Amino acid sequence: MRANRFLFSSLAAVLISMTVVGMTTAADQPTPGERALKYRKSLYQVIVWNFGPMSAMAQDKMPFDPAGFAERAQRIAQLTPMLAESYPPESKGVADSKLKSKMWDNRADFDAKLQDLVDESAKLAQVAKTGDEAASKQAFFDTANACKSCHDEYKADD
């Protein structure tokens, strides 16, 4: 354990300073809200990357690859439950966000929409495992509509 702690010390110092809320006070450190927004955007990037080929397959713009589709569906199902943590109260009003401020007055509705995305993602992963092309595509559209339902209400236009 001691050798490991030694090897680990420099990485730990970086990680701790970057990631434990309230542990740093330097003026150039991001606020907890800014950190949450960065996490949120990163999560969406990872989701969108994996959504892309699925979207192309679902719309017959790429050949349907059941294994690839299922792998990405599994990832989406793993990623969407991580989103809730990226909308803490501390992130209210943080700059450079497309989140409409009315979300903070409609938190229960927002959370329900997010849960709907989690639920649809879980179904998508289950259906994709079967390799059924039509059912997989339908489950993808259902998941994409869960995205859109929330974006329509709470995401500012590009």
Add this chain to the structure above:
Amino acid sequence: MRANRFLFSSLAAVLISMTVVGMTTAADQPTPGERALKYRKSLYQVIVWNFGPMSAMAQDKMPFDPAGFAERAQRIAQLTPMLAESYPPESKGVADSKLKSKMWDNRADFDAKLQDLVDESAKLAQVAKTGDEAASKQAFFDTANACKSCHDEYKADD
């Protein structure tokens, strides 16, 4: 299906244009290599966010919360296998990356180190499920050392 396709159309247009390699040609679109780097950085952000509280717990800077630790360990085990795809040949030489260029001449070694991280992450998630504090902390340090082993060789200093 038709109603869903209608609802989905605008989101699909955005996703397709953002994410399907080679489908867009506008000059201001990121290259495939730039897109991969953005995905890579996003993945590491998501990993680091989840690593933070685990790191603090492993070093006794936060109380050990077995359920929270296990949930984040599970996430790490889900995320690390996504990293390999973020280092495609197209990303060689892309600006704003801390990846040392020598990686491209040592790809097998790099891939082995990445696989080691995937393996250690999987062990970490398994151990964390048991709730055993000492074993969980040791597995965390083993995973962090897998990070460090690759960073020492292939990541430029900050």
